Amino acid sequence: MDSTYFQYLDYAIYGSAVLVILIGLYAALVKKSLLKIVLGLSIMEAGVNLLFVALGYLKGGTAPIFSDGYDPSQVMVDPVPQALVLTAIVIGFGVTAVALSLVIRLWRHHHTLYIDEIKNLKW
Amino acid sequence: MKKVLVILLLAVVGFYISETFFDIGFGNSHFVNNEVIKPVKDTYLQQTVQELKVANTVTSIVVNFRGFDTLGEVTVLFLSVTALGSILYKRRHHVGDRSVLFSASSIVTAGSKLLFPAIVLLGTYVFIHGHLSPGGGFQGGVIIATGFLLMLLAYENYSVSHTNLAIVESLAGVTFAGVGLLGFVYGEQGTFLENFLPSGVLNDLFSGGVIPIIYIAVGFKVAAELTGVIYTVLNEKGEQNG
Numbered sequence: 001m002d003s004t005y006f007q008y009l010d011y012a013i014y015g016s017a018v019l020v021i022l023i024g025l026y027a028a029l030v031k032k033s034l035l036k037i038v039l040g041l042s043i044m045e046a047g048v049n050l051l052f053v054a055l056g057y058l059k060g061g062t063a064p065i066f067s068d069g070y071d072p073s074q075v076m077v078d079p080v081p082q083a084l085v086l087t088a089i090v091i092g093f094g095v096t097a098v099a100l101s102l103v104i105r106l107w108r109h110h111h112t113l114y115i116d117e118i119k120n121l122k123w
Numbered sequence: 124m125k126k127v128l129v130i131l132l133l134a135v136v137g138f139y140i141s142e143t144f145f146d147i148g149f150g151n152s153h154f155v156n157n158e159v160i161k162p163v164k165d166t167y168l169q170q171t172v173q174e175l176k177v178a179n180t181v182t183s184i185v186v187n188f189r190g191f192d193t194l195g196e197v198t199v200l201f202l203s204v205t206a207l208g209s210i211l212y213k214r215r216h217h218v219g220d221r222s223v224l225f226s227a228s229s230i231v232t233a234g235s236k237l238l239f240p241a242i243v244l245l246g247t248y249v250f251i252h253g254h255l256s257p258g259g260g261f262q263g264g265v266i267i268a269t270g271f272l273l274m275l276l277a278y279e280n281y282s283v284s285h286t287n288l289a290i291v292e293s294l295a296g297v298t299f300a301g302v303g304l305l306g307f308v309y310g311e312q313g314t315f316l317e318n319f320l321p322s323g324v325l326n327d328l329f330s331g332g333v334i335p336i337i338y339i340a341v342g343f344k345v346a347a348e349l350t351g352v353i354y355t356v357l358n359e360k361g362e363q364n365g
Contacts (some may be wrong), residue, residue, distance in 0.1 A: 005184035010149035018141045022133045029129045051144065064180035065257065067171045068326055076180070078164045083184040087196050088346075090261055094203030097352050101210040104359055 013054050018056040033073030034103045034113045038096060049085045056081035138296050176322040177254045177331040185259065186334045186341075187277035190316040193337075196297060197344060199327035201296065204348045211359050227277045250342030254331045260338040264345025271350040275357055284352045288347045295344035302340075 024047060027040025056078035062070070064079035102112065110118050128361075151160070167184055185193050204314040250263025265346065274281050303316040310317030323330035 012208075013143065013149055015141055015143040018137050018144070021140070022137045025136070026133055029132075030126055045222060054149065055147070057150050058152060061150075063257070064168065066178045066180070066325065067256065076168060078162070079167060079180040079184055079338060080164055082181045083189060086181065086185055086259075090196055091199055093202050095305065097356075098206050098210070100356070101207045104356075105210055120236050 014051065017047050017051040017054055023047075026048075026053060032114045032116055033118075034106065034115060036100045036102060037115075041099065042092065042096055045088070049088055050094075051082045052085050052088070127360050132306065140163070168244055172325065174322065175318065175331055176325045176327075178326050179254055179256065179259070181257075182254045182259050182334060182338065183331070184236070186254075186315070186316060186337050190303070190337070193305065193341070194316070197299065197341060200345070200348055201292070204351055207352055208355055211355055215288055226279065232277045236275045238269050242273065243267055246270065246342070246346065251335070251339055253338040253342075255326060255328070260341030261345050263342040264347075265349060267342075267346035268349030268353060272353050275353060283350055285351065285354075288351045288354075292344055292347040292351075295342075296339040297341040298324055299337055299344070306333075337364070 018049065021044050024040045024042070024044030028037050029040075031037055031040065058077050061075045063079035064076040064082070067096050106118065107113060113119065167188060167234055170188075171177050171180045171183040171189050175183050175187060191263075235365075246263040246266035248263075249258035249266055250260045252258030253263070272284065274348055306317030307313050307318055309319035311319075316337075318332040318334070321330035329335070
């Protein structure tokens with residue numbers, strides 16, 4: 001594969017990660033249903049994680065694992081963003097779980113998930 | 124109108140984010156080759172294979188180099204599970220009432236009974252071999268929790284004891300923090316979470332010092348917490364239908 005193809009691939013990977021972030025942000029801003037807003041936040045988080053892992057990639061790099069039969073001459077991709085993303089995924093799970101429990105609580109009180117139907121701020 | 128405004132806003136945001144990242148470039152080294160200033164990745168890769176004798180660099184970063192960070196992460200997970208339980212708490216608690224009521228077919232029940240031990244075994248394998256192969260405590264814990272989810276979906280009256288989950292979770296947390304504290308006593312430098320056990324041979328199951336111990340504790344903790352979340356949410360009965 002020659003270098004011009006690689007150049008397009010650069011745009012494709014970063015661009016699709018940014019696109020995933022924007023889709024999530026759109027859902028969080030425009031949608032009225034609380035479930036869709038929480039989903040949008042999750043999608044945004046996935047996009048950020050994708051961007052982060054892509055940032056650590058090195059051309060021709062292998063996974064940063066020294067198992068049997070690895071080639072010492074080969075470069076390895078940056079393991080630091082991968083470790084950070086591992087943390088971010090777990091934190092994202094916690095955030096989503098708490099957000100969904102708040103949604104359940106709102107449903108219990110108002111019997112609706114649409115934010116424009118929840119008018120009173122008192123519980 | 125609102126949608127047009129939002130799309131305009133997103134276009135501006137997306138343009139500037141992607142422009143920044145296109146400037147960085149994909150797949151290039153982000154550092155000028157310099158003997159004095161090296162990227163932190165080089166130090167991590169070197170120390171992982173030479174001093175710690177751990178095959179998986181991501182594991183050594185998560186558990187050893189950034190171990191304190193992982194302790195904080197596990198604390199955040201614990202906090203979110205506690206918050207979930209307290210937000211969904213109800214005084215009138217019906218034991219055994221499920222929000223999702225359905226009768227699974229006999230194929231599903233028999234199949235999940237067969238699959239459950241295999242899933243738990245796979246999860247255990249993943250977190251025991253976290254320092255040798257891709258995987259680790261968090262991934263293995265999630266796999267075990269999916270096994271419990273399968274059982275909870277297949278059997279209507281399958282229940283998990285919250286007391287046992289709390290015991291497993293607390294013991295795992297105490298193990299993590301206790302191993303960290305032992306570094307004060309037995310470590311060469313006497314720092315928190317220091318690796319005080321011998322490193323062993325690269326690619327051995329018993330290698331890497333305290334890293335496998337901590338990852339096994341993390342695996343148990345994550346499995347217990349995620350099972351607790353699934354069980355709490357599945358037993359949540361809205362007032363609408365009950």
